[in-house]
Amino acid sequence: MQTLDGEQRRQWNTDGYIVVENALSRDEVTFFNEELDRIRKEPGFEPIKGENLPMGHYGQLPHTEDLDPDGFMDRRDLLPYGKHFIELIDRPNVFDLVVDIMGPYILHSMSQAIVRAPNSTFPGYTHTDGGEALRRIRVTESSVPIAMKALYLLTDTENENTGNLTVFPGSHLRAIPYDGPNPPNPYSPGAAQIRGKAGDCILFPHALWHGPSRNESGHGRRTLLYNYCQLFVRQYDYEVTPEVNAQCTHRQRRLLGDLGYDFMPGSYFYGPKDQLEVITGG
Ligand SMILES: O=C(O)CCC(=O)C(=O)O
Numbered sequence: 474m475q476t477l478d479g480e481q482r483r484q485w486n487t488d489g490y491i492v493v494e495n496a497l498s499r500d501e502v503t504f505f506n507e508e509l510d511r512i513r514k515e516p517g518f519e520p521i522k523g524e525n526l527p528m529g530h531y532g533q534l535p536h537t538e539d540l541d542p543d544g545f546m547d548r549r550d551l552l553p554y555g556k557h558f559i560e561l562i563d564r565p566n567v568f569d570l571v572v573d574i575m576g577p578y579i580l581h582s583m584s585q586a587i588v589r590a591p592n593s594t595f596p597g598y599t600h601t602d603g604g605e606a607l608r609r610i611r612v613t614e615s616s617v618p619i620a621m622k623a624l625y626l627l628t629d630t631e632n633e634n635t636g637n638l639t640v641f642p643g644s645h646l647r648a649i650p651y652d653g654p655n656p657p658n659p660y661s662p663g664a665a666q667i668r669g670k671a672g673d674c675i676l677f678p679h680a681l682w683h684g685p686s687r688n689e690s691g692h693g694r695r696t697l698l699y700n701y702c703q704l705f706v707r708q709y710d711y712e713v714t715p716e717v718n719a720q721c722t723h724r725q726r727r728l729l730g731d732l733g734y735d736f737m738p739g740s741y742f743y744g745p746k747d748q749l750e751v752i753t754g755g
Pocket of ligand 1: 624684685686
């Protein structure tokens with residue numbers, strides 16, 4: 474399998490992220506953009522708000538609220554929308570690097586498509602992933618992450634304030650002052666807007682302070698996100714339906730939590746005997 478080169482490893486350890494250029498071809502970018510237009514009109518999981526609902530939860534909607542292709546969309550659980558979304562789970566030019574970063578004892582934990590609308594009053598925001606729990610955990614520079622994300626750009630963010638993923642380089646090693654008097658935002662000192670092209674993929678751990686900048690580009694900024702976690706941590710956005718399961722390869726099924734035997738106490742604590750072989754395709 475492919476591994477990080479020296480410069481990528483240095484950047485991962487120091488800055489806490491790397492950019493894989495041209496991870497998707499131009500044709501694939503076009504294809505997935507059309508898919509986002511399609512799924513916007515279909516039922517799916519979107520953020521729901523309500524007084525009695527826990528923070529950040531997603532519920533089933535008949536379609537995305539804003540049907541303008543450039544309008545806001547935040548759709549979770551992409552695998553039921555087709556095999557091409559399933560194939561992104563272990564697309565070799567990105568997944569190989571994920572395995573090099575995390576090791577082979579991993580699961581796919583979440584899939585998501587986000588469109589950030591232009592010209593909105595949206596100021597951007599900064600956070601870490603993994604909620605209240607992971608926010609309190611800090612790993613060292615030489616540790617594999619507990620969870621990480623692959624963010625595929627489907628539109629260019631070559632200029633600043635075009636909905637760029639904005640990160641605080643090196644912040645994966647520091648606690649985010651989330652509940653303090655001055656929580657970070659994309660315009661705080663130390664923030665860096667990543668400039669990338671449609672097709673590039675940004676890899677970063679959940680612990681990195683990150684989030685979107687404003688979008689003044691005049692069009693929707695689009696991304697696909699695929700998350701991974703260590704085997705003992707649970708997935709958090711889907712149930713594997715028989716339809717999805719039937720379309721998966723052996724490796725994809727393993728990454729969706731099928732250990733090759735029925736669950737018993739001990740499962741997911743230690744990996745199955747063939748885990749290395751299945752994950753590395755050896
Ligand atoms: O929309 C974005 O740029 C970032 C999404 C995000 O914050 C995340 O991946 O957790």
